[in-house]
Amino acid sequence: MLRSTFAVVERRAEHAVAFFYAHLFWNNPAVRELFPEDMLPQRDRLFAALTHVVTQLESPGLAAYLGQLGRDHRKFLASPALYSAVGSSLLAAFAHAAGAAWTQEAEKAWTEAYGHVADLMLAGATEAAEAGEPAWWDADVVRHERFGADLAVLTLRPRQPLPYLPGQYVSVSSLRVPRVWRTYSLADAPRPDGTVELHVSRIPGGAMSTALVEETAPGETLRLSAPGGALTARTEPGGLRTYICAGTGWAPVRALLTRAAEAEPDLKGRLFVVARAKEYLYGRQDAERLKELLPGLSVTYITSAPGHRKDQATDRLLQSLRACVHWAAHDVYLAGPPAFLPEVTEALVDLGTDPARIHHDTLPPVGRFTVRPNSAAERLLGPPAPLWHNPSARVPREA
Numbered sequence: 073m074l075r076s077t078f079a080v081v082e083r084r085a086e087h088a089v090a091f092f093y094a095h096l097f098w099n100n101p102a103v104r105e106l107f108p109e110d111m112l113p114q115r116d117r118l119f120a121a122l123t124h125v126v127t128q129l130e131s132p133g134l135a136a137y138l139g140q141l142g143r144d145h146r147k148f149l150a151s152p153a154l155y156s157a158v159g160s161s162l163l164a165a166f167a168h169a170a171g172a173a174w175t176q177e178a179e180k181a182w183t184e185a186y187g188h189v190a191d192l193m194l195a196g197a198t199e200a201a202e203a204g205e206p207a208w209w210d211a212d213v214v215r216h217e218r219f220g221a222d223l224a225v226l227t228l229r230p231r232q233p234l235p236y237l238p239g240q241y242v243s244v245s246s247l248r249v250p251r252v253w254r255t256y257s258l259a260d261a262p263r264p265d266g267t268v269e270l271h272v273s274r275i276p277g278g279a280m281s282t283a284l285v286e287e288t289a290p291g292e293t294l295r296l297s298a299p300g301g302a303l304t305a306r307t308e309p310g311g312l313r314t315y316i317c318a319g320t321g322w323a324p325v326r327a328l329l330t331r332a333a334e335a336e337p338d339l340k341g342r343l344f345v346v347a348r349a350k351e352y353l354y355g356r357q358d359a360e361r362l363k364e365l366l367p368g369l370s371v372t373y374i375t376s377a378p379g380h381r382k383d384q385a386t387d388r389l390l391q392s393l394r395a396c397v398h399w400a401a402h403d404v405y406l407a408g409p410p411a412f413l414p415e416v417t418e419a420l421v422d423l424g425t426d427p428a429r430i431h432h433d434t435l436p437p438v439g440r441f442t443v444r445p446n447s448a449a450e451r452l453l454g455p456p457a458p459l460w461h462n463p464s465a466r467v468p469r470e471a
C-alpha cells in the first residue's frame with residue numbers, strides 16, 4: 073500500500089513538496105525560521121529521505137538509519153511537536169498529490185508508517201541526549217589551506233570531544249549561510265589533539281562550499297552535527313580490499329587508510345585516486361606517505377588528460393579496474409561525486425564484485441530531482457533520460 077501510493081506521489085514530487093512546505097509554514101509560521109532561506113535544495117532532500125525509507129521498508133537497517141536521522145535532527149532543534157506538525161503536512165501533501173489513489177486504506181497505512189518513523193527518529197534523538205551527546209559541536213577553524221581555485225582543506229578544533237569512526241562524515245553549518253547544513257567527510261582518523269580536517273570542493277553556485285573555500289578564515293566558528301555514514305571499515309583482518317576515490321572523495325579514504333596503517337600495516341589492497349586534473353591530485357603526498365606505511369597497498373593515480381573533460385578520468389579508471397583481477401575476493405570502499413558512485417559500482421559488479429561488499433555513502437543526487445512523466449503527453453514533453461549500460465555509448469556528462 074505504501075509503495076503503490078508513493079509511486080503515484082513520486083511522479084508528482086514537485087507538486088507534493090511545494091504543497092507540503094506551504095501547508096507546514098502556513099499552519100506553523102514559526103517553523104519557517106528553522107529552515108534556510110533558499111528552500112530548493114531542501115525540497116529535494118525531503119523526497120530523497122522519503123524515497124530511501126520507502127525503498128528500504130523490509131531492510132533490517134532501516135531502524136538504525138532512522139535512529140541516526142533522529143539523532144542528526146537534534147541540530148535542527150526538532151521537537152515532538154514539530155514531528156507531529158510535519159506528519160500532518162506530509163499526509164495532507166500526499167492526499168493532494170495522490171488524487172484518486174488516496175483511499176482510506178492508503179491514509180491509514182501512511183498514518184501508521186509516519187508514526188512509526190517519527191517514533192524511531194525520536195528514540196534515536198532521546199538515546200543520544202541521554203548519553204550526554206550535544207545537539208551539535210561548535211568548532212573553531214585553526215587552519216585554512218587553498219589548493220587551486222576550487223579546493224580548500226580546513227582544520228577545525230571542536231570545543232568538545234567529537235567521537236567518530238574513520239570514514240564518517242559530519243554536517244557543517246556556518247553563520248555565513250544561516251541554517252544551511254552540508255555534509256563533509258572527516259579526512260583523518262581521530263587525532264590525539266582532537267582536531268578534525270575537512271576537504272571542501274567549491275560547487276559553482278553552491279553558497280556553503282563557496283563560503284567555506286573562499287571566505288572562511290582561522291578564528292571563525294563552524295557548527296558540526298553528530299557524525300554518521302556507512303563508509304566505515306568492515307573488512308576482517310587479512311581480507312583483501314580496494315579503495316576508489318574521486319576528487320574530495322579522498323577524504324574518507326584517507327581516514328580509513330590512516331587507521332589501517334596504525335592497526336593493520338600488513339594490509340593487502342589497492343588504491344585508486346581519481347582527479348579531474350593533475351593539479352587536483354591534492355592528496356598525492358599523503359597517499360605516498362600511507363603507501364610507505366602500508367607496503368601491501370598498490371597505488372594508482374588517474375586524471376583526465378590535459379584539455380579533456382573531467383569525466384575522462386572515470387573512463388580511464390574503468391579501464392584500469394578491468395585490468396585487475398580477483399574482484400570476487402575484495403571489499404570495495406568507494407567515495408566521490410554522486411554520479412561517479414553508480415557508474416563505478418555497475419562496472420565493479422560486472423567484473424564480479426559482490427554488490428554487498430561495495431561500500432559507499434548514500435549521496436543525494438546533485439541538481440533538481442526529475443519528475444517522472446505520468447502520461448504519454450508528459451512523456452513527449454519531457455522524455456526520461458535513457459539508462460546507459462554501455463559506458464562508451466552514453467552521452468557526454470556535464471563538464
Ligand SMILES: NC(=O)C1=CN([C@@H]2O[C@H](COP(=O)(O)OP(=O)(O)OC[C@H]3O[C@@H](n4cnc5c(N)ncnc54)[C@H](O)[C@@H]3O)[C@@H](O)[C@H]2O)C=CC1
Pocket residue numbers: 257273274303318319320321322323324346347348349352376382383384385386387406407408409410411412415432433435469470
Ligand atoms: N563519502 C563520499 O562518498 C564523499 C563524496 N564526496 C563527493 O565527491 C565530490 C567531489 O567533488 P570534486 O572534488 O569537485 O570532484 P570533481 O568534480 O573534480 O570530480 C572528480 C572526478 O570524479 C569523476 N566524476 C565527476 N563527475 C562525474 C560524473 N558526472 N560521472 C562520472 N564521473 C564523474 C571524474 O573522474 C572526475 O575527474 C563531491 O560531489 C562530494 O559530495 C566527497 C567526499 C566524500
